[in-house]
Structures are given as C-alpha cells and as structure tokens.
Amino acid sequence: MGCHGECKEDEKGAALKKIALIGNPNVGKSVIFGLLTGKYVTVSNYPGTTVEVSSGNVNIGGTRLLLVDTPGVNSLLPMSEDERVTRDILLSDRPSLVVQVGDSKNLKRTLVITAQLAEMGLPVVLTLNMEDEARDRGITVDKEGLSRELGIHVAGTVAPERKGIKELGQAILETPKKPALSVDYGPVLEEYASKIAGLLPKSGISRRSVSLMVLAGDESLKRWLKANMDDASIAALDAFREECVQKLGKSAGLVINEARLKKASQLVSVFMKKAPEEENRLMNFIAKISTHPVWGIPVLFAVLYGIYEFVGVFGAGVMVNFMEKVIFGQYLNPMFTAVIDKLIPVPIIQELLIGKYGVITMALTYSIAIVLPITATFFIAFAILEDSGYLPRLAVMSNRIFNVMGLSGKAVLPMVLGLGCGTMAVMTTRILESRRDRLIATFLLALAIPCSAQLGVILGMLASLSGRAMIIWVLTVLLILVAGGWLAARVLPGKRSEFFLEIPPFRRPQPSNVILKTMSRSVWYLKEAVPLFILGTLILFALDKLSLLVLIEKACRPVVVGLLGLPQQTTEAFIIGFLRRDYGAAGLFAMFQKGLMTPAQALVSLVTITVFIPCLASFFIIIKERGMKTAISMIAIITPLAIVIGAALNWFLSWSGFRV
Amino acid sequence: MEENTPEKVCKPRVAPEAEKTQFEDEALEGLWELIEKNGENKVSPGLLNEEMGEPQASDLMAESGLITVTDGKVAFTESGRVRARDIIRRHRLAERLFADVLDLNNYEQDACRFEHAISSEVEEAICTLLGHPPTCPHGRPIPRGNCCRLYTRKITPLVSALSDSGVGGEFKVVFLRTPMIDRLASIGLVTGSTIKLLQKRPSYVLKIDETTIAIDEDVAKGIFVKENEGQKD
Ligand SMILES: Nc1nc2c(ncn2[C@@H]2O[C@H](COP(=O)(O)OP(=O)(O)OP(=O)(O)O)[C@@H](O)[C@H]2O)c(=O)[nH]1
Ligand SMILES: [Mg+2]
Ligand SMILES: [Zn+2]
Ligand SMILES: [Zn+2]
Numbered sequence: 001m002g003c004h005g006e007c008k009e010d011e012k013g014a015a016l017k018k019i020a021l022i023g024n025p026n027v028g029k030s031v032i033f034g035l036l037t038g039k040y041v042t043v044s045n046y047p048g049t050t051v052e053v054s055s056g057n058v059n060i061g062g063t064r065l066l067l068v069d070t071p072g073v074n075s076l077l078p079m080s081e082d083e084r085v086t087r088d089i090l091l092s093d094r095p096s097l098v099v100q101v102g103d104s105k106n107l108k109r110t111l112v113i114t115a116q117l118a119e120m121g122l123p124v125v126l127t128l129n130m131e132d133e134a135r136d137r138g139i140t141v142d143k144e145g146l147s148r149e150l151g152i153h154v155a156g157t158v159a160p161e162r163k164g165i166k167e168l169g170q171a172i173l174e175t176p177k178k179p180a181l182s183v184d185y186g187p188v189l190e191e192y193a194s195k196i197a198g199l200l201p202k203s204g205i206s207r208r209s210v211s212l213m214v215l216a217g218d219e220s221l222k223r224w225l226k227a228n229m230d231d232a233s234i235a236a237l238d239a240f241r242e243e244c245v246q247k248l249g250k251s252a253g254l255v256i257n258e259a260r261l262k263k264a265s266q267l268v269s270v271f272m273k274k275a276p277e278e279e280n281r282l283m284n285f286i287a288k289i290s291t292h293p294v295w296g297i298p299v300l301f302a303v304l305y306g307i308y309e310f311v312g313v314f315g316a317g318v319m320v321n322f323m324e325k326v327i328f329g330q331y332l333n334p335m336f337t338a339v340i341d342k343l344i345p346v347p348i349i350q351e352l353l354i355g356k357y358g359v360i361t362m363a364l365t366y367s368i369a370i371v372l373p374i375t376a377t378f379f380i381a382f383a384i385l386e387d388s389g390y391l392p393r394l395a396v397m398s399n400r401i402f403n404v405m406g407l408s409g410k411a412v413l414p415m416v417l418g419l420g421c422g423t424m425a426v427m428t429t430r431i432l433e434s435r436r437d438r439l440i441a442t443f444l445l446a447l448a449i450p451c452s453a454q455l456g457v458i459l460g461m462l463a464s465l466s467g468r469a470m471i472i473w474v475l476t477v478l479l480i481l482v483a484g485g486w487l488a489a490r491v492l493p494g495k496r497s498e499f500f501l502e503i504p505p506f507r508r509p510q511p512s513n514v515i516l517k518t519m520s521r522s523v524w525y526l527k528e529a530v531p532l533f534i535l536g537t538l539i540l541f542a543l544d545k546l547s548l549l550v551l552i553e554k555a556c557r558p559v560v561v562g563l564l565g566l567p568q569q570t571t572e573a574f575i576i577g578f579l580r581r582d583y584g585a586a587g588l589f590a591m592f593q594k595g596l597m598t599p600a601q602a603l604v605s606l607v608t609i610t611v612f613i614p615c616l617a618s619f620f621i622i623i624k625e626r627g628m629k630t631a632i633s634m635i636a637i638i639t640p641l642a643i644v645i646g647a648a649l650n651w652f653l654s655w656s657g658f659r660v
Numbered sequence: 661m662e663e664n665t666p667e668k669v670c671k672p673r674v675a676p677e678a679e680k681t682q683f684e685d686e687a688l689e690g691l692w693e694l695i696e697k698n699g700e701n702k703v704s705p706g707l708l709n710e711e712m713g714e715p716q717a718s719d720l721m722a723e724s725g726l727i728t729v730t731d732g733k734v735a736f737t738e739s740g741r742v743r744a745r746d747i748i749r750r751h752r753l754a755e756r757l758f759a760d761v762l763d764l765n766n767y768e769q770d771a772c773r774f775e776h777a778i779s780s781e782v783e784e785a786i787c788t789l790l791g792h793p794p795t796c797p798h799g800r801p802i803p804r805g806n807c808c809r810l811y812t813r814k815i816t817p818l819v820s821a822l823s824d825s826g827v828g829g830e831f832k833v834v835f836l837r838t839p840m841i842d843r844l845a846s847i848g849l850v851t852g853s854t855i856k857l858l859q860k861r862p863s864y865v866l867k868i869d870e871t872t873i874a875i876d877e878d879v880a881k882g883i884f885v886k887e888n889e890g891q892k893d
Contacts, residue, residue: 075842079842103870257842258845261848396862498840498876500844501875502871503872503873
C-alpha cells in the first residue's frame with residue numbers, strides 16, 4: 001500500500017550517482033529515505049515493511065544524487081526473497097556509496113552488516129539511528145571512537161525527530177571511505193575463499209565476498225553465477241565448496257556468521273556502554289499483556305472492537321451518511337444535475353452523467369461518498385495498528401492457528417496487510433521463507449481476505465444488520481480461510497517453515513506518519529479505484545442501453561436467484577465486482593440501503609462477494625509474483641467456490657430457519 | 661526412542677591373552693546385556709561363550725573371580741556386578757552424549773572405546789551435563805551413579821532444551837540443534853549467547869541483547885541452554 005505507482009523500478013536519472021540505504025530490518029531506513037528525498041514510502045513498525053526497492057532524487061547543497069531504499073537484511077546471505085532483493089542491488093547495481101542505517105541499541109547486529117559491506121569493498125557512511133531508544137535503555141555508543149576505528153563517518157540520528165539528518169546529508173557528500181573492518185575466518189575458509197575468488201568474474205562487490213557467499217552455500221546466488229560464468233567454472237567452484245565443507249567438518253555459513261559476530265562483539269565491548277535502563281512501565285505492561293496466553297485474547301478483541309467502532313460505525317455510518325446524504329445528496333448531485341441540464345441538453349449524455357448508471361450519480365457517488373470515507377477511516381485505524389508494533393504480536397498469538405493452515409505465524413503480516421490492500425499484501429508474501437508458504441498465503445489472500453474498502457462496506461452493512469449476522473459472516477470467512485489453507489497445505493508438497501519473527505518494541509504512533517500514510521494510501525486508492533469504478537459504470541450503462549443487462553440478468557437468474565436466493569438486480573453488483581470487489585460490495589450496500597434485500601439475502605451476498613474473485617489490480621500482481629498459470633488456476637478455483645459457499649449458506653439459512 | 665545405530669555388544673573382541681582387562685570388560689558387558697535381555701540373573705555359559713566368540717570365556721572369567729558358575733549357569737560375583745555396572749553406565753552415557761549433544765549417527769564404535777577411557781570424574785560430569793538421563797538412546801536403562809543419587813530430589817539438568825526451561829530465566833546457549841540455526845545466528849543468537857526466556861505460550865518469545873524474537877516450540881526444543889550463574893536460587 002502507498003507503494004502503488006511510486007515503486008517504479010527506476011527513475012532513470014542516468015548520470016546521477018547511486019546511493020543505497022542498507023541496514024537491518026525496522027531500523028528506520030524508510031524514514032530517512034523520506035526525509036532525504038521528500039518522497040513518502042511506507043513506514044511501519046515491523047520488520048519487512050519495505051519489500052521492494054524504491055528510489056528518489058536527493059539534492060544536498062546543490063549536488064543531486066539518486067537514493068535507493070531497500071528491504072532490511074539481517075545478513076547479506078539472503079534467507080528470504082526480500083533479503084535477496086537487497087543483496088542483488090549490491091551485487092549488480094554498483095552503488096557509489098552505501099549509507100548504512102543501524103540501530104544504536106543493537107550495535108552488534110549493525111556491525112555484522114558493516115563487516116559484510118567492508119568485505120564487499122563498498123564505501124560506507126554509517127548512521128546509528130534510534131539514539132532516543134538507546135538512551136532510554138541506558139546505552140551509549142562512542143561514535144568518535146568507532147569512526148576512528150573503522151575509518152568511516154559515523155553519524156547519529158533520531159529520524160522521526162529529524163535529528164542528525166542534515167549532518168548525515170553532509171556526510172554523504174564527503175569523499176567516500178571504505179570501512180576498515182576485516183574478519184578472519186580461519187585457515188580453511190580463507191584458503192578456499194581465495195581459491196574460489198580466482199574463478200569468479202568481476203561484479204559490483206569484491207570477489208572475496210562473493211566467494212564467501214558461495215562457501216556458505218547461498219542457493220540464491222545460483223542464478224547470478226549461471227548468468228555470469230560458464231558451466232565448467234561453476235562445476236570447479238562446486239567442487240571447491242564440497243572440499244572445503246569436508247575439511248571444515250561443519251556448516252561454513254555458521255562458521256562465517258560466528259566469526260563476524262565475534263568480531264562485532266569485540267568492537268561492541270570497546271565502544272558501547274550500558275547503564276541500568278529506565279524502565280518504561282506502561283510500554284512494558286502493554287507489551288506483556290498483548291502476547292499473554294490469556295490476556296492477549298481480550299486485548300485482541302478490544303483492538304477488533306475499536307476498529308469496528310471506528311470504521312464500521314463511525315466511517316461506514318456517520319461519515320458515509322454525511323458524504324452521501326448531505327454532500328452528494330443535497331449539494332453535489334443537485335448542482336451537477338442543474339448544471340448539466342442547462343449546459344448539455346443531449347439526453348443520452350445527460351443520462352451517462354447523471355442517470356441510473358451515471359458516472360456522477362453512480363461511479364463517483366459510490367467511490368467518493370461510500371467507499372472513500374470507509375477506506376480513509378480504515379487506513380487511519382490500520383496505520384495506528386501498524387505503527388504501534390501490535391501486528392508482530394498478533395503473529396505470536398495466532399501462530400498455532402496458522403500452523404493448521406500450513407503456515408507460520410509470520411504469515412499474519414501479509415494477511416492483515418491484505419485487509420488494507422491485496423496488491424501490497426501479495427508483495428509482502430516475499431518476507432515468507434519458502435515458495436510453498438508464499439503460494440499458500442497468496443491463495444488465501446485471493447480467496448477470502450476482503451480488502452479495506454470491501455471490509456469497510458461489509459462492516460457498515462453488518463453493523464446495521466445484527467450482531468448475529470456479524471458473527472456468522474466472521475465465522476464463515478474464518479472457516480473458509482482455515483479450511484482453504486488446510487487443504488492447500490495438504491495438496492502442496494513440502495513442509496511449512498518454522499516460525500521465526502523479530503518483535504519490535506511497542507512505539508507511540510507518530511501522528512505525522514499516520515496522516516502521511518493515510519493520505520498517500522487514499523490518493524493511491526482514488527487513483528486506482530475511481531477509473532475502474534467509472535469503467536464499470538460505463539459497462540453497465542452500455543449493457544443497459546443495449547438491453548443486454550436484462551438478458552444477462554436473465555441468464556444468471558438460476559444462479560443468483562435460484563442458488564443464492566438473491567434479488568435479480570444483485571447480478572449488477574457481481575458484474576462490477578469482477579472489476580473490483582469493493583465496487584461490487586458498494587453496489588450491495590446501496591441496494592441494502594434502499595431496502596431491496598432482506599437481512600438473510602444481505603448476509604449471503606456479503607459472504608459471496610467476500611470470496612468472489614480478487615480485484616483486477618491484485619490479479620495482475622499475482623501474475624507478476626506467482627506467474628500466469630498459478631493466477632489463472634486460483635481464479636478457476638475461487639470463482640465457482642464463491643458461488644458454492646454462497647449457495648450453501650443460503651440453503652443453511654433457509655433450512656435452519658435462522659433469523660438473521 | 662530414536663533408533664540410530666542398533667546397539668550391539670562392543671567389538672572387535674580382543675584375544676584373552678592380549679588385553680586381559682579389556683577382555684574382562686567386554687565379557688562383563690556381554691553378560692550384563694544377556695541378563696538384561698533374558699530377564700533372569702543367570703544365563704548358560706554357552707550363551708556367554710557364543711556372545712564373546714571365545715569358547716573359554718566363562719572359564720576365564722570364573723578364574724578371575726568376576727563370575728560364578730553354579731548349577732550349570734553363570735552369574736556375577738559381587739565385584740563383577742559392580743564393575744559391569746560401571747562399564748555399562750559409561751557406555752550408555754557415551755551414547756547419549758554422542759547422540760544428543762554431538763548429534764552423531766554412527767557412534768557405537770566410539771562409545772565402545774569411550775567406555776574404557778574415562779575416569780569416574782568425567783563420567784559424573786557427563787552425567788550431570790546430560791541431566792542424569794535414565795535411559796540410553798536405545799531405551800535401555802542407564803545404571804544410576806553417585807551423582808544421580810544426590811539429585812534424586814531435585815533433578816535440574818545442567819543443560820536442557822529451552823522448551824524445558826523456566827520462563828523468566830536467563831540462560832547461556834550451550835549448543836544448537838535446529839534447521840533454523842542460520843536464522844538464529846543472523847540475529848546474533850549463537851553458542852555462547854545469553855538469552856532471556858520471556859514466555860512460552862502461545863509462542864516462545866525470547867530476548868537477546870536488545871532484540872526480541874518469537875519462535876515455535878519446535879525451534880525451542882533445539883536450543884540447549886544452561887542457567888546463567890548467579891541467577892539460580
Ligand atoms: N524511537 C524511534 N523510532 C524510530 C526511529 N527511526 C525510525 N523509527 C520507527 O521505527 C519504525 C521502522 O521504521 P522504518 O523506516 O519503516 O524502518 P525500515 O528500516 O525501513 O524497515 P524495513 O523496511 O522493514 O526494513 C517506524 O515505526 C519508525 O517510526 C528513531 O530514531 N527513533
Ligand atoms: Mg523500509
Ligand atoms: Zn544403548
Ligand atoms: Zn548422574
């Protein structure tokens with residue numbers, strides 16, 4: 001989210017010097033990127049926010065540079081797709097400088113990355129961010145000493161307060177310096193590292209660092225090696241690696257990692273001091289109960305209830321009412337009607353703009369009066385949730401449930417993001433370790449995770465139905481998710497990855513970031529949704545004018561009326577639902593408001609549209625990330641499934657005589 | 661019980677005249693296992709001779725005063741039983757050490773050599789390290805030693821899996837046996853790190869320096885730790 005259209009791979013600023021922001025996950029790279037370039041990229045409080053590269057221009061005292069924000073890495077031996085993205089930038093893009101962002105309170109992990117950058121032979125400016133949090137924990141780092149030791153500029157920043165950013169900018173302009181930090185990996189590894197280095201082609205980074213990656217058995221490097229070396233050399237290289245592992249008698253990757261950690265620890269013991277920390281009682285308490293096996297559950301319900309009140313009741317109720325009845329109903333629509341009546345006396349055009357299927361009366365009213373207030377309130381609630389650090393804790397709470405679905409708790413992140421927007425969520429599956437996990441998560445996202453707009457519309461409708469309707473909808477959707485995941489896990493070969501997730505500290509959400517994020521997402525929403533809403537309306541208009549709509553509705557009658565037990569007119573909502581599920585949901589909402597559906601019908605239609613095919617934009621992203629074949633198979637499974645589930649629910653409701 | 665290499669009586673046998681002590685050790689071990697298998701405290705001499713591949717085995721052992729032959733059956737003498745017990749104990753402790761801590765698969769040969777090589781001090785240290793295990797990897801009982809008796813009331817193993825350790829405790833990582841080893845290393849968790857266990861349910865949460873991570877129980881089972889000194893009691 002917020003990334004759409006902004007993450008264009010590269011703004012070819014051709015001659016501009018390229019500078020890469022590199023660092024551990026969740027240390028503030030994206031905040032710093034935003035401050036230096038003036039361009040907003042998503043900032044959230046969990047590791048794995050940035051999963052794709054974005055670049056922007058920086059102008060420091062007249063010098064123009066190209067800055068690149070990258071996904072966070074714990075090691076430049078990548079262990080997931082997003083980490084690989086970062087390593088590949090260093091490998092192939094030849095940045096002229098790396099700005100390493102580190103977490104002041106985690107100096108050891110920071111220096112492990114510095115050691116790898118040093119090994120690659122890249123010039124580095126290091127900034128120790130989050131100085132505020134380090135101070136609260138009684139941690140001080142001797143930056144001057146460290147700078148002298150490493151021979152590079154070591155800055156200190158508190159990014160959200162803009163502290164130290166100017167100085168960092170100045171440091172970028174200084175002559176680039178390579179860090180003096182070398183790690184000795186012992187005779188065996190050193191011997192083979194130089195043997196392998198002799199075989200390697202030239203790249204953006206030193207041959208020694210690539211050899212160590214090879215020795216550590218980095219699978220993701222294969223593609224690059226294949227592209228840059230002949231088969232004979234690759235075979236020779238594999239032989240060396242085998243030999244080395246034999247001699248070493250243990251995992252080379254581990255030995256390498258341990259050596260780096262040892263070196264980093266030595267530096268930490270010299271340059272870092274820790275005094276007793278001032279405890280933040282409140283934050284500790286919140287952190288503790290949020291993952292408590294018992295209290296964690298009421299906390300979760302409280303969070304859900306808060307979202308429901310804010311989005312379902314305030315957003316979908318109060319705000320939509322205001323926008324639809326007052327702004328559009330009393331001012332805009334009558335005004336447009338009057339103006340258009342006078343200015344354009346051609347009936348067909350009048351109808352196209354303000355008729356039953358009019359661009360203004362339908363497309364704009366739906367998108368701006370119904371969906372926008374709902375998505376905007378949802379985005380606000382969501383941003384607060386993301387920035388607080390609650391989401392990774394939700395993963396701790398729900399790991400077991402995700403295990404049933406063949407996933408680990410880490411999959412909570414893309415799933416919950418899917419409630420914001422399926423497109424970004426599919427990209428976030430990159431943080432999952434295996435291809436299998438990514439596939440299952442993508443399938444579940446396409447299957448039954450409603451996106452924000454749809455969710456908001458649904459919450460709004462359910463809020464005006466009854467508590468029972470809400471429970472049935474939630475249970476049905478959860479059941480579909482669990483059953484879908486369970487089945488997918490049975491069908492797909494392989495074992496689920498073990499759960500491993502870093503939990504960031506709870507942080508007070510920054511109002512400025514919440515507002516910026518909400519704005520950027522809302523703008524993105526308007527840009528992406530409104531054209532499709534208009535397109536959908538035009539299609540309905542054309543179908544209606546050509547009297548095809550009646551025919552289609554007739555043709556779909558056995559399914560819509562027969563199986564699902566819905567009014568014939570809901571066909572329209574499903575047709576536009578092919579373009580965007582939220583548009584379909586908005587159509588249902590409008591019908592429901594007009595009293596055209598019984599509560600039971602509303603419930604069935606909502607469940608069906610929830611499972612209905614993912615919107616066009618997500619579909620394209622699924623093709624991009626998972627391939628055409630997978631994408632089409634998913635649609636082929638999901639669309640009929642939506643109807644089957646809707647029909648089953650309809651049958652169940654009428655059979656049991658359940659009063660919704 | 662994990663079945664790696666099938667347990668077998670230690671071989672190759674040495675000729676009785678070549679290495680008297682070692683021959684006696686193997687024969688005692690053989691008799692112990694025969695008795696364990698048959699469930700009676702005596703067996704026929706033929707069985708023992710066959711087991712040892714030495715037709716004179718029973719007679720030689722009787723001469724040394726380690727076994728007695730009564731009513732055509734052999735049984736331990738008191739001194740023989742004590743010695744056999746110690747050897748079996750060392751053999752099986754060695755198996756546990758090789759299988760659990762060192763994660764080896766083919767350890768039988770080494771266990772056989774080990775049993776003769778270690779002093780009783782080392783034996784107790786190993787037993788304590790392993791938490792006074794009651795059985796070997798094949799499920800056979802390990803005879804209790806002095807160290808085990810001291811701990812009968814409070815069996816707190818020196819080294820245990822994180823999944824068997826107490827919440828709130830601070831531990832030193834002794835060794836790691838999990839496929840997640842590289843990921844753990846990438847955030848700084850390696851052998852020798854100090855970690856704090858914050859909670860076990862619904863998932864394990866632990867803290868290392870200023871980093872907090874959540875993991876599965878399966879991963880926690882593969883992190884072996886020792887309680888930090890000064891933290892206990
Ligand atoms: N207290 C404090 N919080 C900070 C500081 N810098 C960043 N943050 C917060 O840390 C969180 C992570 O910031 P991001 O910029 O998204 O981190 P990132 O390095 O881009 O993270 P990934 O993209 O996931 O690798 C956000 O909630 C920020 O508000 C800082 O100096 N002090
Ligand atoms: Mg980021
Ligand atoms: Zn055994
Ligand atoms: Zn003992």
